[in-house]
Amino acid sequence: MTAAGVRNPPGVLRPRSARFRTAAGLRLAWLYLASRRVPTALVALAACGALLRAALEWHWIAGPDPGAQQVPLLLEAGTASVIAVTAYSPFGEPERITGRWLPWLRVGTAVALTGAAVGMLAAGAAAAQLPDGNLAVLRNVAGTTGIGLLAAGVIGGALAWIGPMAYVVASEYALLARWTTPWVWPVRPPHDRGAAICAALVFTAGVAVAAARGARDPG
Amino acid sequence: MNVEIAGVTRRFGRNLAVAGVDLETGPGVFGLLGPNGAGKTTLLRMLATVIGPSAGTLRLLGRDPASYGPRREIRRRLGYLPQSLGYYPGFTVAEFVEYFALLKEMPPAGVSAAVATAVERVDLGGKARAKLRTLSGGMLRRVGIAQAIVNEPELLLLDEPTAGLDPEQRVAFRTLLRDLGQRATVIVSTHLVEDVGAACTEVALMDAGKIVFHGTPAELTARGEGRGTGDAPLERGYSAVLAQARS
Amino acid sequence: MTTAVGSARSFGSMGPARLLRIELRRNTMIWMLPLLAVAFWFDCYHWVSADTPVWYPRAAELLDHELRDFSAFTAGVAAWVATRDSRRRTLDMVTSTPRPGWARLGATWVATTGWVLAAYLACVAVVYGVTAAKVTWGGPPWWPAAVCAVALVAVSAVGFAAGLFCPSRFTAPLVAILTLLLSSAIRSTSPYAMLWPTTNASPGNTGGLPVAPADAGVFYHVLPDLPIAQIMVLGGIGLAALGVVGLSRPAAGGPRPAIGGRWLRGAAAAVTVAGLAAAGTAAGLTGTARQGAYGVVIPALHDAASDRPIPYTPVCEYDGTVPVCLHPAYRAYLDVVTAAAAPLLREMAGLPGAPVRVAEVPSDVLTSTDDSNSTVWWAAGSAITGTPPVFRFPMPQFPPGPAGLTQLTEDVQEILAVTFVSDERLIPPGTDPGDGVQAQAAVELALLRPFDPQAGQDVGIMTPSSDAPSPEVAAAAGRFAALPAAARHAWLADHLGALRAGQVTLAELP
Numbered sequence: 001m002t003a004a005g006v007r008n009p010p011g012v013l014r015p016r017s018a019r020f021r022t023a024a025g026l027r028l029a030w031l032y033l034a035s036r037r038v039p040t041a042l043v044a045l046a047a048c049g050a051l052l053r054a055a056l057e058w059h060w061i062a063g064p065d066p067g068a069q070q071v072p073l074l075l076e077a078g079t080a081s082v083i084a085v086t087a088y089s090p091f092g093e094p095e096r097i098t099g100r101w102l103p104w105l106r107v108g109t110a111v112a113l114t115g116a117a118v119g120m121l122a123a124g125a126a127a128a129q130l131p132d133g134n135l136a137v138l139r140n141v142a143g144t145t146g147i148g149l150l151a152a153g154v155i156g157g158a159l160a161w162i163g164p165m166a167y168v169v170a171s172e173y174a175l176l177a178r179w180t181t182p183w184v185w186p187v188r189p190p191h192d193r194g195a196a197i198c199a200a201l202v203f204t205a206g207v208a209v210a211a212a213r214g215a216r217d218p219g
Numbered sequence: 220m221n222v223e224i225a226g227v228t229r230r231f232g233r234n235l236a237v238a239g240v241d242l243e244t245g246p247g248v249f250g251l252l253g254p255n256g257a258g259k260t261t262l263l264r265m266l267a268t269v270i271g272p273s274a275g276t277l278r279l280l281g282r283d284p285a286s287y288g289p290r291r292e293i294r295r296r297l298g299y300l301p302q303s304l305g306y307y308p309g310f311t312v313a314e315f316v317e318y319f320a321l322l323k324e325m326p327p328a329g330v331s332a333a334v335a336t337a338v339e340r341v342d343l344g345g346k347a348r349a350k351l352r353t354l355s356g357g358m359l360r361r362v363g364i365a366q367a368i369v370n371e372p373e374l375l376l377l378d379e380p381t382a383g384l385d386p387e388q389r390v391a392f393r394t395l396l397r398d399l400g401q402r403a404t405v406i407v408s409t410h411l412v413e414d415v416g417a418a419c420t421e422v423a424l425m426d427a428g429k430i431v432f433h434g435t436p437a438e439l440t441a442r443g444e445g446r447g448t449g450d451a452p453l454e455r456g457y458s459a460v461l462a463q464a465r466s
Numbered sequence: 467m468t469t470a471v472g473s474a475r476s477f478g479s480m481g482p483a484r485l486l487r488i489e490l491r492r493n494t495m496i497w498m499l500p501l502l503a504v505a506f507w508f509d510c511y512h513w514v515s516a517d518t519p520v521w522y523p524r525a526a527e528l529l530d531h532e533l534r535d536f537s538a539f540t541a542g543v544a545a546w547v548a549t550r551d552s553r554r555r556t557l558d559m560v561t562s563t564p565r566p567g568w569a570r571l572g573a574t575w576v577a578t579t580g581w582v583l584a585a586y587l588a589c590v591a592v593v594y595g596v597t598a599a600k601v602t603w604g605g606p607p608w609w610p611a612a613v614c615a616v617a618l619v620a621v622s623a624v625g626f627a628a629g630l631f632c633p634s635r636f637t638a639p640l641v642a643i644l645t646l647l648l649s650s651a652i653r654s655t656s657p658y659a660m661l662w663p664t665t666n667a668s669p670g671n672t673g674g675l676p677v678a679p680a681d682a683g684v685f686y687h688v689l690p691d692l693p694i695a696q697i698m699v700l701g702g703i704g705l706a707a708l709g710v711v712g713l714s715r716p717a718a719g720g721p722r723p724a725i726g727g728r729w730l731r732g733a734a735a736a737v738t739v740a741g742l743a744a745a746g747t748a749a750g751l752t753g754t755a756r757q758g759a760y761g762v763v764i765p766a767l768h769d770a771a772s773d774r775p776i777p778y779t780p781v782c783e784y785d786g787t788v789p790v791c792l793h794p795a796y797r798a799y800l801d802v803v804t805a806a807a808a809p810l811l812r813e814m815a816g817l818p819g820a821p822v823r824v825a826e827v828p829s830d831v832l833t834s835t836d837d838s839n840s841t842v843w844w845a846a847g848s849a850i851t852g853t854p855p856v857f858r859f860p861m862p863q864f865p866p867g868p869a870g871l872t873q874l875t876e877d878v879q880e881i882l883a884v885t886f887v888s889d890e891r892l893i894p895p896g897t898d899p900g901d902g903v904q905a906q907a908a909v910e911l912a913l914l915r916p917f918d919p920q921a922g923q924d925v926g927i928m929t930p931s932s933d934a935p936s937p938e939v940a941a942a943a944g945r946f947a948a949l950p951a952a953a954r955h956a957w958l959a960d961h962l963g964a965l966r967a968g969q970v971t972l973a974e975l976p
């Protein structure tokens with residue numbers, strides 16, 4: 001073993017041109033997404049969309065009682081849980097001390113997956129009318145994802161699904177008890193401004209924590 | 220003989236990790252050297268009955284591990300420390316060692332004493348009630364050694380046991396190895412030739428899935444005189460044997 | 467050398483017990499207990515403690531809420547715990563030990579499920595304890611509690627198996643959300659939907675399925691047919707899940723260790739088959755379920771002895787008009803019902819068919835469950851019958867709190883008025899009435915208006931497109947109510963028979 005390869009590493013591209021930087025950036029993004037199992041997450045999100053489609057097609061949402069709103073609510077929480085567990089990092093400390101790209105990768109992944117989740121649920125409901133419409137889906141998924149990301153920062157990415165689960169159980173209770181607080185946005189009407197603001201705040205807080213700290217390391 | 224291996228091969232898909240190994244060894248400390256990817260860990264995993272050979276015969280402690288009953292008997296008398304030590308962060312040191320003592324079906328009446336002894340032997344008596352998540356890497360390694368020796372095994376397999384140990388602990392560990400080797404077959408896979416020289420009575424050198432040297436540390440040293448590269452005699456013997464095997 | 471290895475016979479049962487003790491001390495489910503306690507307090511306890519102080523409705527609420535609150539976390543954490551060796555990279559170490567995989571994994575699963583059951587049983591103890599302090603009759607029904615316990619064990623087993631076979635980070639959340647979906651939101655008119663306990667857990671809630679009456683366990687025993695089928699199917703699914711775990715064989719170099727030897731796999735196969743057989747049998751039996759007079763009847767499981775009435779001595783109150791008698795289970799509402807009925811009974815005194823006694827009867831779930839209408843018409847079974855005439859009515863369902871007592875009062879008054887004026891007609895809301903029926907409605911409204919200005923919403927004579935009485939009926943009711951009491955009484959004495967027969971028109975009302 002000699003030092004020659006270190007001074008003139010074979011096959012290294014001199015990163016002068018934008019094309020090489022873009023390629024490196026895309027490569028970094030892909031490796032990051034792979035490490036977070038994002039492709040599998042997308043499959044899980046698609047499954048939630050398909051389940052919503054099935055629920056609407058087969059009239060699982062039957063009757064005017066609050067149960068009619070629960071299937072979309074639960075699937076929204078499901079997508080938020082899936083996004084939350086993608087925050088788990090298998091690398092731990094060696095990754096944390098790397099350069100400036102990590103926070104952006106975390107933010108980008110969270111936002112992109114949230115958008116994908118909303119899109120897949122909207123696609124699943126495309127043939128039929130969701131009780132509250134797509135705007136409510138966006139609000140609910142974003143807000144509950146924020147809860148999941150906050151949970152990831154506290155209890156770790158792998159258990160972060162507990163945050164959205166606990167929130168949706170509370171929301172179900174709020175639905176039956178007819179609460180009106182905007183902090184339980186899934187039970188508010190789709191155009192409720194207060195609920196949208198609350199959901200946006202929580203989503204922003206979650207993304208901020210994910211960017212700054214990521215998920216708490218296991219152990 | 221506690222370990223009898225004849226023509227053992229192990230494949231992972233197209234990768235031939237172990238390519239026809241023959242080995243016999245009895246009580247004592249047996250060192251297993253070799254470069255990265257030589258097949259040491261795979262061989263150790265086969266000896267630990269974690270995976271079976273793709274071909275060849277393997278007898279451990281006079282039994283055939285291919286059958287369920289004999290395999291269970293082997294595992295009762297086996298201690299294994301893998302290269303990558305996993306652990307349950309919420310467990311304490313004592314609980315972790317006790318957990319493995321129970322998994323090894325030790326008589327329940329003797330478990331507490333055995334756990335205390337094992338923890339003391341690796342010099343973690345003062346940390347017995349500490350949660351594993353609070354320990355340093357070297358301490359975790361010692362916890363791993365403790366769980367491997369808690370049942371006073373007749374066959375002890377250690378993969379990189381001194382990784383993360385400070386020099387003082389390595390010296391103590393070699394003493395422990397020599398002590399254990401008086402009663403049991405201890406197979407140590409390591410990159411640290413000084414560990415081999417200090418503790419092992421026999422050494423084998425693996426390369427590309429085959430054993431390219433089997434003898435005493437003195438014989439390995441002799442192979443390197445005037446030929447090998449390295450700072451220590453054993454290192455020169457190591458490099459000389461590898462160079463010859465690859466030429 | 468002192469060997470630490472004893473013979474197999476000396477191991478005894480203490481080894482697995484100590485293994486279990488370690489698992490119990492360090493199980494992840496312990497961290498979920500505060501969350502489950504909060505969910506119980508704010509959801510289940512809130513609803514149950516406000517409910518009617520009668521055993522079965524509270525037990526059904528307990529089942530419904532506890533299963534929804536607990537099942538998702540149980541399944542998710544069980545799946546999480548099953549992935550422990552994969553996540554913590556201890557697979558090689560535990561594989562190299564002699565303790566069979568089924569024993570090691572069994573300790574992990576038992577510890578996880580044990581904590582859930584302990585928390586659940588504590589919740590049952592709280593609810594049943596609080597209920598025991600308030601109820602005035604009867605004993606706790608154990609079928610709902612048993613069904614919920616078996617359901618939790620089953621979801622734990624399924625979640626554990628899912629985590630073991632698919633140790634992915636997504637397994638736990640997906641298992642949790644699917645369980646919550648099953649518990650909370652699935653509503654189906656298929657009889658097989660009844661196999662999941664929360665589908666129509668609340669008494670009287672149909673969705674077109676057979677139901678237990680709202681007063682189950684009061685006049686007649688709670689029929690065990692459906693709970694037995696539910697326990698069979700849930701227990702069978704749980705057994706099958708555990709059996710499938712035992713069948714697991716590791717792929718070469720794969721993430722799963724062998725669970726046991728050949729005989730263990732044979733036993734696991736037998737357990738799986740038995741579990742599936744039990745579940746399949748129960749599902750088949752549930753397909754034959756029908757609405758019985760006292761609840762859900764599954765012919766193959768039905769014991770005619772459970773159709774016998776439960777003896778009781780009614781509790782009565784007499785305010786000077788007629789005695790009002792209720793089942794002792796509803797003793798707490800005797801004052802309310804008496805106060806509700808007394809003014810109307812005074813108005814009716816001396817008229818043909820005026821009741822001389824008020825008596826509570828069991829709800830008539832057969833008549834009240836209309837296949838074309840998912841709303842249970844609770845008043846079905848009300849009538850003034852016998853010689854001398856007795857007003858018989860089933861206890862209405864009403865919400866908790868003061869608003870509920872108000873509704874109880876209004877319901878009792880409305881049904882008394884309706885059965886007195888036309889005791890054969892109980893028209894579900896929205897039905898198009900005939901002319902004679904409109905006159906009956908006007909008289910009923912007139913009787914009720916002094917007590918309830920909103921009377922008319924539920925009298926059952928609404929225009930098909932409105933919840934309010936038609937202007938003609940309202941006007942006629944106003945005229946009739948404006949008559950002096952003596953004139954009104956006299957007219958009713960002369961015309962009540964014709965009115966009941968539908969022979970009086972609105973125009974003929976004074």
